[in-house]
Amino acid sequence: MQPLKALHVPARTIMTPGPVEVDPRVLQAMSRSILGQFDPAFTAIMNDTMEGLRRVLQTQNQWAYPIDGTSRAGIEAMLCSIIEPGDRVLIPSFGRFGGLLAEITERCGGEVHMIHTEWGTVFAPDTIIAAIKETEPKVVAMVHGDTSTGRIQPLQEIGYACREHDCLFIVDAVATVGGTDVKTDDWMIDGLITGTQKCLSVPSGMAPLTYNHRIEEILMERKSIEQGLVTGEQEELNHQRRIRSNYFDLSQLQEYWSPARLNHHTEATAALYGLYEGLRLILEEGLEQRFERHRTNERALVAGIEAMGLTLFGDPGCKLPTVTCVEIPEGINGETVRAMLLEDFAIEVASSFGPLHGKIWRIGTMGYSCQKKNVLQTLAALEAVLLRLQVKIPAGEAVQAALDVYKQVEYEKVSH
Known part of the structure; x- marks a missing residue:
């Protein structure tokens, strides 16, 4: 049996919408020694990474941390943790990735209401606001910048409308964070997901996200069902309301990122080094x-x-x-x-x-x-x-x- 050939990776100039070239300082950081995930030196890096994310995502949210997985893992974690069977979800789609939000929502049992606009355009805020009034959704989920069409959707008015109509505003900002302004708090975004492989210039494999107290309340309610602390009229109803995923359960993941350090999974140590360095370089640049x-x-x-x-x-x-x-x-x-x-x-x-x-x-x-x-x-x-x-x-x-x-x-x- 022939041995594997030595790894050869050709040099490229990558001018795609992702992945992109990685800053050499990030690659250098990722080559550092591996630490145990509960080593105080490593948990300090976890805490510093959370603070860096808050600053880059322009939020005061307590929860800002990465999911181990590509940006799609972050989207799935957010949606499957808050969407229950039968929840109405409005998805304004102006490119390929609105369809991804719809597919994940359907798999969570959500009732999808999609509106579309011609590829190459985005929505007038009034169009989305009218759809919110008509459908009365629990969640409005949409993409900020869709790389399939190269368009960016203004979000501020939509965020205000979601808050006014008491629905959650979830945003896929995978293609925009680190490259153009994304104001999580000012735009009243309840949950935001991004990815490392685009404007953060870190290798693919982590999906930073953040969410506020409105989402945390839903997580804690669904967690209490999981623990049997809430008894509904029907046991089957409570079973349906459980967060179905273990790996993508934000109620458990936030305990992993809290001082409690729930032993949920083994953290991707080197990947976190890379994310930390990527955030540090963004903040250093300004x-x-x-x-x-x-x-x-x-x-x-x-x-x-x-x-x-x-x-x-x-x-x-x-x-x-x-x-x-x-x-x-x-x-x-x-x-x-x-x-x-x-x-x-x-x-x-x-x-x-x-x-x-x-x-x-x-x-x-x-x-x-x-x-x-x-x-x-x-x-x-x-x-x-x-x-x-x-x-x-x-x-x-x-x-x-x-x-x-x-x-x-x-x-x-x-x-x-």
Whole structure:
């Protein structure tokens, strides 16, 4: 039997909507010695990570901690811990990931009420507020930034309406936290989930989340049913109201992250080191400075794309700052372009899903990948590939347009 070959990982410039490149300082942190999960040195790191999450998520919530698993694990933990069979859940969907919220809700036994808008647009807040009044849901669950369409949904008015109508507001902010402003408390978000593999620039494998006292009250009620402290009229009804998952039970997980240190699971030690370092680097850079970096690189990328004569997809008024969607020129095989970018330039951009499959490319400017050199190299490589395929575009204009943006931003900084 032949032994396994030595691991070979090619160097890539990753310009997708996730995963993205990881800051070398995060990788270095993840190589530190393993500690026992109840070692005081490790529990101190747990506490510091919670504090870092509160600051990055802009919340005063007591509970802000990661789920061990990808961002989808965090979404499932949040929804399965608060949704009971028969609960009405309103899901306004403007891309692929609204459908994911609906599928998980259905598996929890929730009664899904979906509203849709055309891909490439988002909802007017009044549309969602009207749906809240009509359906009277227990939960409104929606995506903040949907990478499948490259759009971002304004949330503040929706959060206020949810509080006014006494329904919980759950937000998937996987693609936005760390790359653009997400105000958990100010927007009255009751439960928020994000992921490490996008703007936090940490390897995939953890799903930070936070929730307030309104959700904690539901968790404690369902926990008391589990412990047999509440006797309903029917034993079967109480059985149905139990949190079905053990691993994704937030009532148990918060005890693991509390001073009680419930022995719920074995913590992913090295992954937590990475999350801690990722949060530390975000706070070191400064939230507003980080958001400005993402805006600047987005502007430069867009300027270069337009200088090539390519068309951006979607309503520009609700463009997601961390993802740029580009319409594939007529007569061009988008997968051929992606393959050439990867094979000849070691640059990866993404295709898309559903009705947009084969129609757009998605270029991410997220976290550590969101750098000037990456933007310039991506524009130069895309131009070269399109010229190679005999697409009629103005040669040399894309990089120059992006450089003009960077020069203008530097001028504005000096002027101020």
